[in-house]
């Protein structure tokens with residue numbers, strides 16, 4: 487599984503990595519990453535014990551069936567005391583214990599120290615994150631399914647629109663359509679913004695009613711086997727004005743440029759700089775108020791991706807969003823977003839919803 491790459495990435499040697507998944511609201515996605523248990527099970531209060539050779543799962547009786555669907559050795563506890571004893575037994579006499587300090591709470595760290603006693607505890611969070619950034623073909627196949635669900639729904643949005651409907655009705659329809667197509671959940675709170683609300687990049691959905699001439703901006707994603715997709719499409723309800731068309735095609739061109747630049751070896755920083763440079767060369771200077779994209783995977787904002795503030799050398803297998811936007815307060819905005827796999831000699835776009843022409847929904 488993924489443990490080879492994690493151990494290769496370590497800056498300090500460890501004998502074993504112990505991942506604790508407390509469960510909501512402190513889910514450690516690394517638990518699912520190292521165990522590959524992405525097709526079911528919540529695994530509250532469970533441990534993954536990882537060595538270069540194998541991954542052991544220590545979980546409760548209620549997760550036994552789910553745990554045994556994976557390829558790991560499974561240990562079942564019935565009481566807290568049993569869990570402690572098994573953890574001590576599995577870790578054995580390992581001296582250097584790797585932990586994920588990005589997610590482990592202070593309380594759970596204290597607990598682990600109490601159970602395992604005097605040992606060396608080392609933060610291995612960046613070694614795991616570096617491994618997570620580069621997806622395997624198996625992970626990309628799952629993400630392709632998440633992207634397909636979101637793309638099909640995006641293509642159906644024009645059929646959902648009718649005058650007077652409220653933003654939250656559209657958001658509900660989008661969520662329903664994703665779940666109906668096999669998404670296990672949404673990736674994040676669905677954004678459905680009409681008219682001037684499309685000028686707020688992180689608006690969600692409210693009671694605003696749809697009127698002729700409104701922008702309709704929808705940003706949403708499907709979660710499938712714990713991996714996320716993230717797509718944005720913008721439409722106009724009724725006939726588009728010249729300005730709406732101009733904004734749309736400016737964003738589309740910025741996005742086309744951004745995607746075109748993506749290739750292993752290129753720095754994410756350069757992609758964002760070029761996209762901003764292009765938008766700033768038009769009359770919409772300064773109207774793109776965020777970076778071009780982020781890493782995508784088990785988390786929606788999996789890691790930094792395309793930002794001029796940060797150095798991110800793109801690697802074969804990384805998945806990033808490319809989502810330029812132009813926002814005019816009081817008027818509205820356009821964002822177009824797709825999910826893109828970085829490849830050795832270029833890129834592969836996972837999302838496929840139509841965007842080449844601004845769709846005017848009549």
Ligand SMILES: [Mn+2]
Pocket residue numbers: 716780807809823
């Ligand atoms: Mn996004």
